[in-house]
Amino acid sequence: MRTTAAELLRDQLKLTGTKVSCELQVCGACTILVNDAPVSSCCMLACDLDGTTVLTVEGVANGRELHPLQEAFVETNALQCGFCTPGFIMMTLGLFAACPAPDAAKVREWLDGNLCRCTGYQPIETAVLLAAERLQDGTARA
């Protein structure tokens, strides 16, 4: 019963795309979607995933084809070391699920709880807005 969602994913299922850092719900590196809502997998018990739909960063791309959000991250240099990136991707997909056409203020507010020590955040905001725009106007696959 003491297994966290992050331990289940990383240690048992070997899905190591989900990262663990602060273990206090402050940094966002371990974000996964549970029933479309972002949660910190480091602070959620694995038993609470029972009966839910879970999406981790491993499930975002379609085979070798990146999701439009991932493409936008690559295009705008929204990552450097990449440790925080799975968290930002999952957090943003949670945003798109709740609010498909966010403005810059909404993006900043939503990602307020995710830390990146490389980029300075601006390229991440640019990537998120670019992906939202493409997903909205149909120039990217949903």
Add this chain to the structure above:
Amino acid sequence: MSVLPALELIRHTELRFVLDAVDDDHVPYAGGTELVPALRLGLRRPTAIVDLKRVHGLTTVEVDAPARRTLIGAGVTHRELATNPAVAEHAPTLAGAAAHVGNARVRSTGTIGGNLCFAEPRSDLGCILVALDASCEVRSSRATRRLPIADLLVGAFEISLEADEILTEVAVPFEPVGLSYWKLQSFERPTLGVALIRGDASWEITVGAATERPTRVVIDVGDTIAVDTFVDGLELSDDLSGSPSYKRAVLRTYLAEALRGPAS
């Protein structure tokens, strides 16, 4: 290898079974926002956690129109609080504050009941609920009782519930005209929160986050000396987000501005 100590999970869908299960060693568990880090740090050492998330009736929001109040199940998450239409209509300030608690992950899982029962002083909801004179329903296998939120929150990280009692519901009076909530925040939690009700005859000021528990005062409209006396007499916390004198200066300045001119 788990970061958490060994734990038994007790899970029921009916409240009466949960009430039979909880005690000092079998602790209520909902969002885990506060409990899981506390378990990890060894601050709490229960033998079992009693899951409240699947208990019928703890996650509903109902409007009690005759009594002019909204009944919010203790297991309602901050995210639901922020988006529920009934809460938005009858307690918009509470809904607005819930939309900015922690971050979107905390809001997905953290509950109103957990927020209150952990009694972290740096809470927006506690301050607003005390300002609204909200009450809660508390149940155990022995009895059901109702008490004001102001009496639930007795100190920093301290509530007035027995180990076998569970907070089941928060009753929130319909929001009066003239309520506002303002907070100063630099980190994950508020540094200072002020809920203000500017009525025709009185100013009701509730200060939270920097105080051990939400502290409320009712002052005649225009009595700025009484406001100063109240602010000067508050015992304010000293932490990384600021010294007591800094918080007092911010509070004094905020209130002077917020109370100036006619009520909107």
